[in-house]
Amino acid sequence: DIQMTQSPSSLSATVGDRVTITCQASQDISNSLTWYQFKPGKAPKLLIYGASTLEAGVPSRFSGSGSGTDFSFTISSLQPEDFATYYCQHYDNLPYTFGQGTKLEIK
Amino acid sequence: QVQLQESGPGLVQPSQTLSLTCSVSGGSIGAVGYYWSWIRQSAGKGLEYIGRVYPMGGTDYNPSLWSRVAMSIDTFKNRFSLDLRSVTAADSAIYYCARLKVPSAHGVFDIWGQGTVVTVSS
Numbered sequence: 292d293i294q295m296t297q298s299p300s301s302l303s304a305t306v307g308d309r310v311t312i313t314c315q316a317s318q319d320i321s322n323s324l325t326w327y328q329f330k331p332g333k334a335p336k337l338l339i340y341g342a343s344t345l346e347a348g349v350p351s352r353f354s355g356s357g358s359g360t361d362f363s364f365t366i367s368s369l370q371p372e373d374f375a376t377y378y379c380q381h382y383d384n385l386p387y388t389f390g391q392g393t394k395l396e397i398k
Numbered sequence: 399q400v401q402l403q404e405s406g407p408g409l410v411q412p413s414q415t416l417s418l419t420c421s422v423s424g425g426s427i428g429a430v431g432y433y434w435s436w437i438r439q440s441a442g443k444g445l446e447y448i449g450r451v452y453p454m455g456g457t458d459y460n461p462s463l464w465s466r467v468a469m470s471i472d473t474f475k476n477r478f479s480l481d482l483r484s485v486t487a488a489d490s491a492i493y494y495c496a497r498l499k500v501p502s503a504h505g506v507f508d509i510w511g512q513g514t515v516v517t518v519s520s
Binding site (some may be wrong): 327332333382384386 | 402414444445446447448458460461462494496498504506507508511512513
């Protein structure tokens with residue numbers, strides 16, 4: 292199985308900050324990477340696929356980049372509704388695997 | 399707007415079978431270009447892909463669970479199901495159903511249910 296190493300595991304920030312999360316795959320996955328947003332009690336939300344393609348309806352303050360084994364996810368200017376947990380996931384082959392998550396908290 | 403909703407018992411006894419159903423509304427479960435999946439989230443293992451079922455009934459399971467898992471699909475009732483046999487406390491988790499958008503052999507989970515908490519305990 293491909294291992295996804297995500298960092299940091301938690302992050303404290305304030306509204307308006309720019310934050311970046313990284314995700315590293317244990318082998319080359321090309322651009323087969325997604326980013327999701329999880330909030331307690333709500334359906335998880337797909338934000339980015341193909342490493343950098345924004346899902347329809349997702350605000351442009353979210354962005355992703357990378358290919359091969361190293362990827363990053365950025366929120367350019369944090370909004371109150373962005374405080375959540377974020378996960379990366381590869382879909383290069385089966386089984387799909389996820390990073391351990393980054394909990395974004397209010398400072 | 400397609401929506402997914404998980405249902406099933408919140409408490410399962412050890413060694414029994416965990417059975418969950420995901421009801422799909424706002425779209426057809428037989429639509430081309432989509433598979434249907436189960437994912438779980440536990441404190442111990444994080445997010446874990448369980449498997450996927452195709453509209454025609456074929457399946458792929460995570461090798462870590464394949465000996466205990468069965469998935470099925472009911473296109474008439476627009477829902478799909480998960481059975482996990484011989485459960486232990488390690489199977490306690492939030493179970494999510496999700497739609498897998500597959501432009502090729504693999505794809506992304508573009509729509510998720512809210513998740514259902516399952517606890518394995520006597």
